[in-house]
Amino acid sequence: MIVAGNRCITIKGTRDGLILFMDDTCAFNDLLVELETVLMTKYLADDEQSIRIKVELGNRYVTESQEAQLKALFDQQQKFIVEEIVSNVILKQTALDWKEDTAIKLHNKVIRSGQVLEVNGDLLLIGDVNPGGKVVATGNIYILGYLRGIAHAGVDGNKSAVVAASYMAPTQLRIANIISRPSDQDKDGGMMECGYIDETGENILMDRMHALSRLRSELNAFERRILHG
Amino acid sequence: MGEAIVITSGKGGVGKTTTTANLGTSLALLDKKVCLIDTDIGLRNLDVVLGLENRIIYDIIDVAEKRCKISQALIKDKRFDCLYLLPAAQTSDKSALTPEGMIEIVEQLKTEYDYILIDCPAGIEQGFKNAVAGADKALVVTTPEKSSVRDADRIIGLLEQEDIDPPNLIINRIRNHMMKNGEMLDIDEIVQILSIDLIGIVADDDEVIKASNSGEPVAFQPNTRASIAYRNIARRILGESVPLQSLDQKVTFFDRLKKVFSK
Incomplete structure (x- = not known):
C-alpha cells in the first residue's frame, strides 16, 4: 500500500494496476489540483511499462465534463491508462x-x-x-x-x-x-x-x-x- | 329525465336503422315515451323504415341551426302517440351538425321522453362523433361476419374513450344452420372477441325486409322470430331479465308428418 502524502487521494496497488480512491467530501477543484501534483510526481522509472488505473470516486457524482477533466489530467502522463471511473451514485433520472x-x-x-x-x-x-x-x-x-x-x-x-x-x-x-x-x-x-x-x-x-x-x-x-x- | 342510447356498428348494412326502428317500436309498445333521432345526414333511412317519409317538414339540421323549434321538427308516429322521430337532413351540409349541437338537442329531448334512440351513421368520422356525443349508453350491432365483428371491435374501442357506459352487443342476422355448420362465427366466439355484454340476438328473418319495405317495423308482428327478439331486447333495456331466444326453429307435428311422407 502506497499512501501519498496528501489529504484527498489514496492510492492502492493491486495485481491489475492502481486504484485511486478519491475522497468524496472535498471540493472537486481541490481534487484536481491534488491529482495533478500526484501525477506530476515521478514514482516510476522511465522504462517501466504503462499502468492501468481505476478511479473510485466514492459517493461523488461527476458530470460528463468533470469526468473529461479527470481523464485529461491522466492523459498528460503517458504511463497511465484510465481503465474506468467508478462512482457509487447516479442521477435520479438515470x-x-x-x-x-x-x-x-x-x-x-x-x-x-x-x-x-x-x-x-x-x-x-x-x-x-x-x-x-x-x-x-x-x-x-x-x-x-x-x-x-x-x-x-x-x-x-x-x-x-x-x-x-x-x-x-x-x-x-x-x-x-x-x-x-x-x-x-x-x-x-x-x-x-x-x-x-x-x-x-x-x-x-x-x-x-x-x-x-x-x-x-x-x-x-x-x-x-x-x-x- | 330520459336516457339516450346510441345504436352504432361501424360497418354499414348490418341493421342499425332497422334495429333503431324496431327497438323504438318495441319500447313504445311497452308504453314508454320514445324519440328516435336519425343522424345519418344525407343518407337518411329511418323515416322510410317507419313509413313517415312523406311527413317530414323540418329536420335535425333546421333544429341545430335554429330555423325551427324542436317540437316543430318532431314527427309523431302514425301508430303510436308516444313514438316520435327527429329526421336527418337529406340535402344540407354535413358539417352543420356538431357534437355540441347534438348534446343540446338530446338534453332538451331527455326532459320529455323516457328513451331517446340515436341512429348512428356508418363509419367513424364526424357523423359517428355527433351521434355518440349526446348518448348515455350505446348498443353495438354486429352480424356474425368477420368484417362486421372487426368493425364493431373498432367502434367499441372508440366508445370506451367516450364518457358513456360500457356498450351492449346485439348480434343481428343470425343464420342458425350456418352457425351450426361452423360456416359463420358463433355467438360465443363473437362475445368472446368483443368482450362486452350481449343484450340480444336477432335471427335473419325475411319478415324484417318485407316489413321495412312496407314502412311497418317488424316488431309489430305478434310472433315472427325477429319481432320477438326485438321486443325481448326492449324488455332487457328496461332492466327485465329475459332469456335469450332459442335459435332452433320449432319443428311442428305437421312438419314431422311432411317429413315422413316425403321419405
Whole structure:
C-alpha cells in the first residue's frame, strides 16, 4: 500500500494496476489540483511499462465534463491508462430510466382493432389483443389472454426478446426487425405458446411456453439487467 | 329525465336503422315515451323504415341551426302517440351538425321522453362523433361476419374513450344452420372477441325486409322470430331479465308428418 502524502487521494496497488480512491467530501477543484501534483510526481522509472488505473470516486457524482477533466489530467502522463471511473451514485433520472426500461409494465384492458399499446421495458397484458390491435414493447411481451392482433417485442432491436401468450393466434408476430405470420393453414392458434428468434437470428419460431425456461433462462433473473446497466 | 342510447356498428348494412326502428317500436309498445333521432345526414333511412317519409317538414339540421323549434321538427308516429322521430337532413351540409349541437338537442329531448334512440351513421368520422356525443349508453350491432365483428371491435374501442357506459352487443342476422355448420362465427366466439355484454340476438328473418319495405317495423308482428327478439331486447333495456331466444326453429307435428311422407 502506497499512501501519498496528501489529504484527498489514496492510492492502492493491486495485481491489475492502481486504484485511486478519491475522497468524496472535498471540493472537486481541490481534487484536481491534488491529482495533478500526484501525477506530476515521478514514482516510476522511465522504462517501466504503462499502468492501468481505476478511479473510485466514492459517493461523488461527476458530470460528463468533470469526468473529461479527470481523464485529461491522466492523459498528460503517458504511463497511465484510465481503465474506468467508478462512482457509487447516479442521477435520479438515470435510475428512473433504468427502472423504466427493466420494469414489467402491467396493463389490464382489451386492445381493440385500431388501438396501439406501446411500452418501454416488458409488457404484461391482462386482456386480449384483438385482430387489428397492436402491442409494442422494447422488451418482452407476456399476454394473459388471446393474442389475435400484432405483437412486436424488442422493438429497439433486442433479438432475445420473446412474446408469450395464453392463447396464441396472432395476425403477425414481430421481434426486433423480424416479421413472421402464421401459415395460411394454421388458423386455430395454440394455447400457452411463445415466439422467439432462433440461433440463426433470422426466423421466429413458436414453441410451448415451458420451453422458454430453456431458451431464455435469463428471463428468470431480470433484475440482473439493472446491474449491467 | 330520459336516457339516450346510441345504436352504432361501424360497418354499414348490418341493421342499425332497422334495429333503431324496431327497438323504438318495441319500447313504445311497452308504453314508454320514445324519440328516435336519425343522424345519418344525407343518407337518411329511418323515416322510410317507419313509413313517415312523406311527413317530414323540418329536420335535425333546421333544429341545430335554429330555423325551427324542436317540437316543430318532431314527427309523431302514425301508430303510436308516444313514438316520435327527429329526421336527418337529406340535402344540407354535413358539417352543420356538431357534437355540441347534438348534446343540446338530446338534453332538451331527455326532459320529455323516457328513451331517446340515436341512429348512428356508418363509419367513424364526424357523423359517428355527433351521434355518440349526446348518448348515455350505446348498443353495438354486429352480424356474425368477420368484417362486421372487426368493425364493431373498432367502434367499441372508440366508445370506451367516450364518457358513456360500457356498450351492449346485439348480434343481428343470425343464420342458425350456418352457425351450426361452423360456416359463420358463433355467438360465443363473437362475445368472446368483443368482450362486452350481449343484450340480444336477432335471427335473419325475411319478415324484417318485407316489413321495412312496407314502412311497418317488424316488431309489430305478434310472433315472427325477429319481432320477438326485438321486443325481448326492449324488455332487457328496461332492466327485465329475459332469456335469450332459442335459435332452433320449432319443428311442428305437421312438419314431422311432411317429413315422413316425403321419405
